[in-house]
Amino acid sequence: MRKSKKIFWLFLAPCLITFCIAVVIPTLTGIYYSFTDWDGLHANCDFVFLNNYISAVRDIYFQNAFVFTFKFVIITVIAVNVVAFAAAMLVTQNIKGNNLFRSIFFMPNLVGGVLVGFAWQFIFCDVFDSIGEILGINWLCDWLSTKSTGFWGLVILVVWQMSGYMMLIYIAQIQNIPENLLESARIDGASSFQCFWKIKLPLMMPAFTIGLFLTLTNCFKLYDQNLTLTGGGPAKATEMLTMDICNTAFSRNMYGMAQAKGIIFLIVVALITVSQLMFTKSKEVEM
Amino acid sequence: MQRKKIISKTVIILCCIMLAAFFIFPILLLFINSFKSLKEIYMSVLQLPETMNLDNYISAFKELDYLNAIKNSLIVTCTVTAANVICCSMAAWVLVRYKTKTSKLIFTIFSVAVLVPFQCVMLPLLAEMGKLNMINMPGLMLVNLGFGSSMSIILFHGFMKNVPVELEEAAAIDGASQPRIFFTIVLPLIKGIAVTVAILNVMSLWNDYLLPSLTINRSGTQTLPLRTYLFFGAYTKKWNLGSAALVMAIIPVIIFYVLCQKHIIKGVTEGAVKG
Structure with missing residues (x-):
C-alpha cells in the first residue's frame, strides 16, 4: 500500500497538537518551573536549584498528606479489591437475579466524585448521628469531625464507589476460566476449596494486575471525593497529596513549591504503579 | 446433597442482598429526605416524609x-x-x-x-x-x-x-x-x-x-x-435542598445507565482489560 508521510502527520495532527498543549508542554515546563521561584503567572523567574524540593519535603502539610495518602491507599486498595472479588464470586454463582445485583453493585461508579462526596457527607453527619442516637452507639456520632472518622469515611466512600468497577473486571476473568479445567480437577478428586485455591486464583492473576493498577492510580489521584467529603478538615488532617498540591498553589500562593510537590507526586506514583505491574505480571501463569 | 445446595444458595443470596443494601442505601436515603422540610430532617432522617413535597426540588432546580x-x-x-x-x-x-x-x-x-x-x-x-x-x-x-x-x-x-x-x-x-x-x-x-x-x-x-x-x-x-x-x-447543612439537588444531579447518570447498561458494562470491562 502506498503510504505518504503527509497522511501520517495529517491523521495524527489533531491528537498530537492537543496532547502537546495539554500534557507534553505543561509536563516539561512544569519540570523547569519546579526549579525556579515561579509565581504562577510570569514566565521570567529565577533559578533556585533544589530549594523548592527541599522546602516541599520539609513542609509539614506535605509530610502529613504523604502519610495520610499512603495509609489511605494501602487500606483502600485492599478493601476495594476484597469487596470486589467477593462480589464477583457471589454474582457468578448462578443465582436468581445475579444480573440485577451486578447492575446495583456497579451503579455508584457512574456517579461523579463531587456528588458522591456530598451524599456521604449527609450519610456520615446526619444519618449516622441519628442512628447512633437511637441505638445509643457513641462512635456513630460526630463522624468526619475527627481525623480517624474522616479517614474511615473516605475509605468507606471509595469502597462504595470503586468496588463495582473492579467487580466487573473480576467477573470477566472468572468467566474466562475454562469449565473443563475445573471439571477435570473435580474428577481427579479436588475439593471445591482446592479448585478455588489452586486453579481459579492463579488463573485470576491477570485480573489482579489490572484491578490493583486501577485502584492504585485512582486512589492516589483521588481529589473530588476528598474535597467534598471532608474538605481536608478538620484542620487539614485529612488532606491527601492532590489536595495539598492544590492548596499550596491556590491558597498559599507558593507555586514553585506546589510544582515541586507535583513532580515528586508523579515520580512516586509512577514508581509504585510500574513496580506493581511488573510484580503481578511475573505472577501470571500461562494456560 | 440437595439440601446443602439450597442452603448455600440462600446464603449467597442473603450476602448479595446485604451488599446491595450497602450500595443502595445512601441514594435511597437522599431520595427519601429530598421530600422533607429541614425541620423534618432534624427530627429524624430515617422516617418517611409526611407529604410528597416538591418545594425542595423547585428551589434546588432554580439554584442549580x-x-x-x-x-x-x-x-x-x-x-x-x-x-x-x-x-x-x-x-x-x-x-x-x-x-x-x-x-x-x-x-x-x-x-x-x-x-x-x-x-x-x-x-x-x-x-x-x-x-x-x-x-x-x-x-x-x-x-x-x-x-x-x-x-x-x-x-x-x-x-x-x-x-x-x-x-x-x-x-x-x-x-x-x-x-x-x-x-x-x-x-x-x-x-x-x-x-x-x-x-x-x-x-x-x-x-x-x-x-x-x-x-x-x-x-x-x-x-x-x-x-x-x-x-x-x-447551602451548607441545608440538607433538604442539598438532597434534592443531589438527586437531580444523579438523575441524568441513572437515565444514561438504564438506557445503555449493556454497552457500559461491556465498555468498562473491555476498557480495563485492554488498557
Whole structure:
C-alpha cells in the first residue's frame, strides 16, 4: 500500500497538537518551573536549584498528606479489591437475579466524585448521628469531625464507589476460566476449596494486575471525593497529596513549591504503579 | 446433597442482598429526605416524609440553574467524546499501519503519559491556557481532548493491531485514497471498540470537576458538577435542598445507565482489560 508521510502527520495532527498543549508542554515546563521561584503567572523567574524540593519535603502539610495518602491507599486498595472479588464470586454463582445485583453493585461508579462526596457527607453527619442516637452507639456520632472518622469515611466512600468497577473486571476473568479445567480437577478428586485455591486464583492473576493498577492510580489521584467529603478538615488532617498540591498553589500562593510537590507526586506514583505491574505480571501463569 | 445446595444458595443470596443494601442505601436515603422540610430532617432522617413535597426540588432546580448546567455538561461531554473518538481512531490507525521509528516513539509517549497525574501538569497548564487566552468552554474542550487522547489511542491501538490489513490493501489496489479507506473500511470495522472508548470518555467527562473549576470563570457556563459544588458552598447543612439537588444531579447518570447498561458494562470491562 502506498503510504505518504503527509497522511501520517495529517491523521495524527489533531491528537498530537492537543496532547502537546495539554500534557507534553505543561509536563516539561512544569519540570523547569519546579526549579525556579515561579509565581504562577510570569514566565521570567529565577533559578533556585533544589530549594523548592527541599522546602516541599520539609513542609509539614506535605509530610502529613504523604502519610495520610499512603495509609489511605494501602487500606483502600485492599478493601476495594476484597469487596470486589467477593462480589464477583457471589454474582457468578448462578443465582436468581445475579444480573440485577451486578447492575446495583456497579451503579455508584457512574456517579461523579463531587456528588458522591456530598451524599456521604449527609450519610456520615446526619444519618449516622441519628442512628447512633437511637441505638445509643457513641462512635456513630460526630463522624468526619475527627481525623480517624474522616479517614474511615473516605475509605468507606471509595469502597462504595470503586468496588463495582473492579467487580466487573473480576467477573470477566472468572468467566474466562475454562469449565473443563475445573471439571477435570473435580474428577481427579479436588475439593471445591482446592479448585478455588489452586486453579481459579492463579488463573485470576491477570485480573489482579489490572484491578490493583486501577485502584492504585485512582486512589492516589483521588481529589473530588476528598474535597467534598471532608474538605481536608478538620484542620487539614485529612488532606491527601492532590489536595495539598492544590492548596499550596491556590491558597498559599507558593507555586514553585506546589510544582515541586507535583513532580515528586508523579515520580512516586509512577514508581509504585510500574513496580506493581511488573510484580503481578511475573505472577501470571500461562494456560 | 440437595439440601446443602439450597442452603448455600440462600446464603449467597442473603450476602448479595446485604451488599446491595450497602450500595443502595445512601441514594435511597437522599431520595427519601429530598421530600422533607429541614425541620423534618432534624427530627429524624430515617422516617418517611409526611407529604410528597416538591418545594425542595423547585428551589434546588432554580439554584442549580439545572437545565443550563445540564446543557453545558452535555455540550462539553458530547463534543469532546465525538472529537476524541474520531481523532484518536485516526491517530491510532496511522500509528498501527506505519511501522516506522517515529510512529513507535509517538505511541510510547502517548502510553507513558497515562501515568502523569493531573496535579503535576495543572499549574503550568493553567498559565499556558491563560497566556493563549484559552479559558472557558473552548479551552476546556481542547484540553480535555488532549488529556483523553492517551487512553483512547492505547485502546484503539490494541484493537487495530488485530484488524487484518488485507482488506485495506485490496481497496488501495482498487485506487481508494487513504482517507477514504479509513472512513469507509476501517471505521465500520472498529465500531465495537469505538463504543467502548465513547462510554469511557462520557463517564470521565461528565463527572470531571477539577479542570472545569479551574478554567471556567464565566457564570452561566458552569457544568453540572461545578454547579453542584457552588450550590453546596451556598447551602451548607441545608440538607433538604442539598438532597434534592443531589438527586437531580444523579438523575441524568441513572437515565444514561438504564438506557445503555449493556454497552457500559461491556465498555468498562473491555476498557480495563485492554488498557
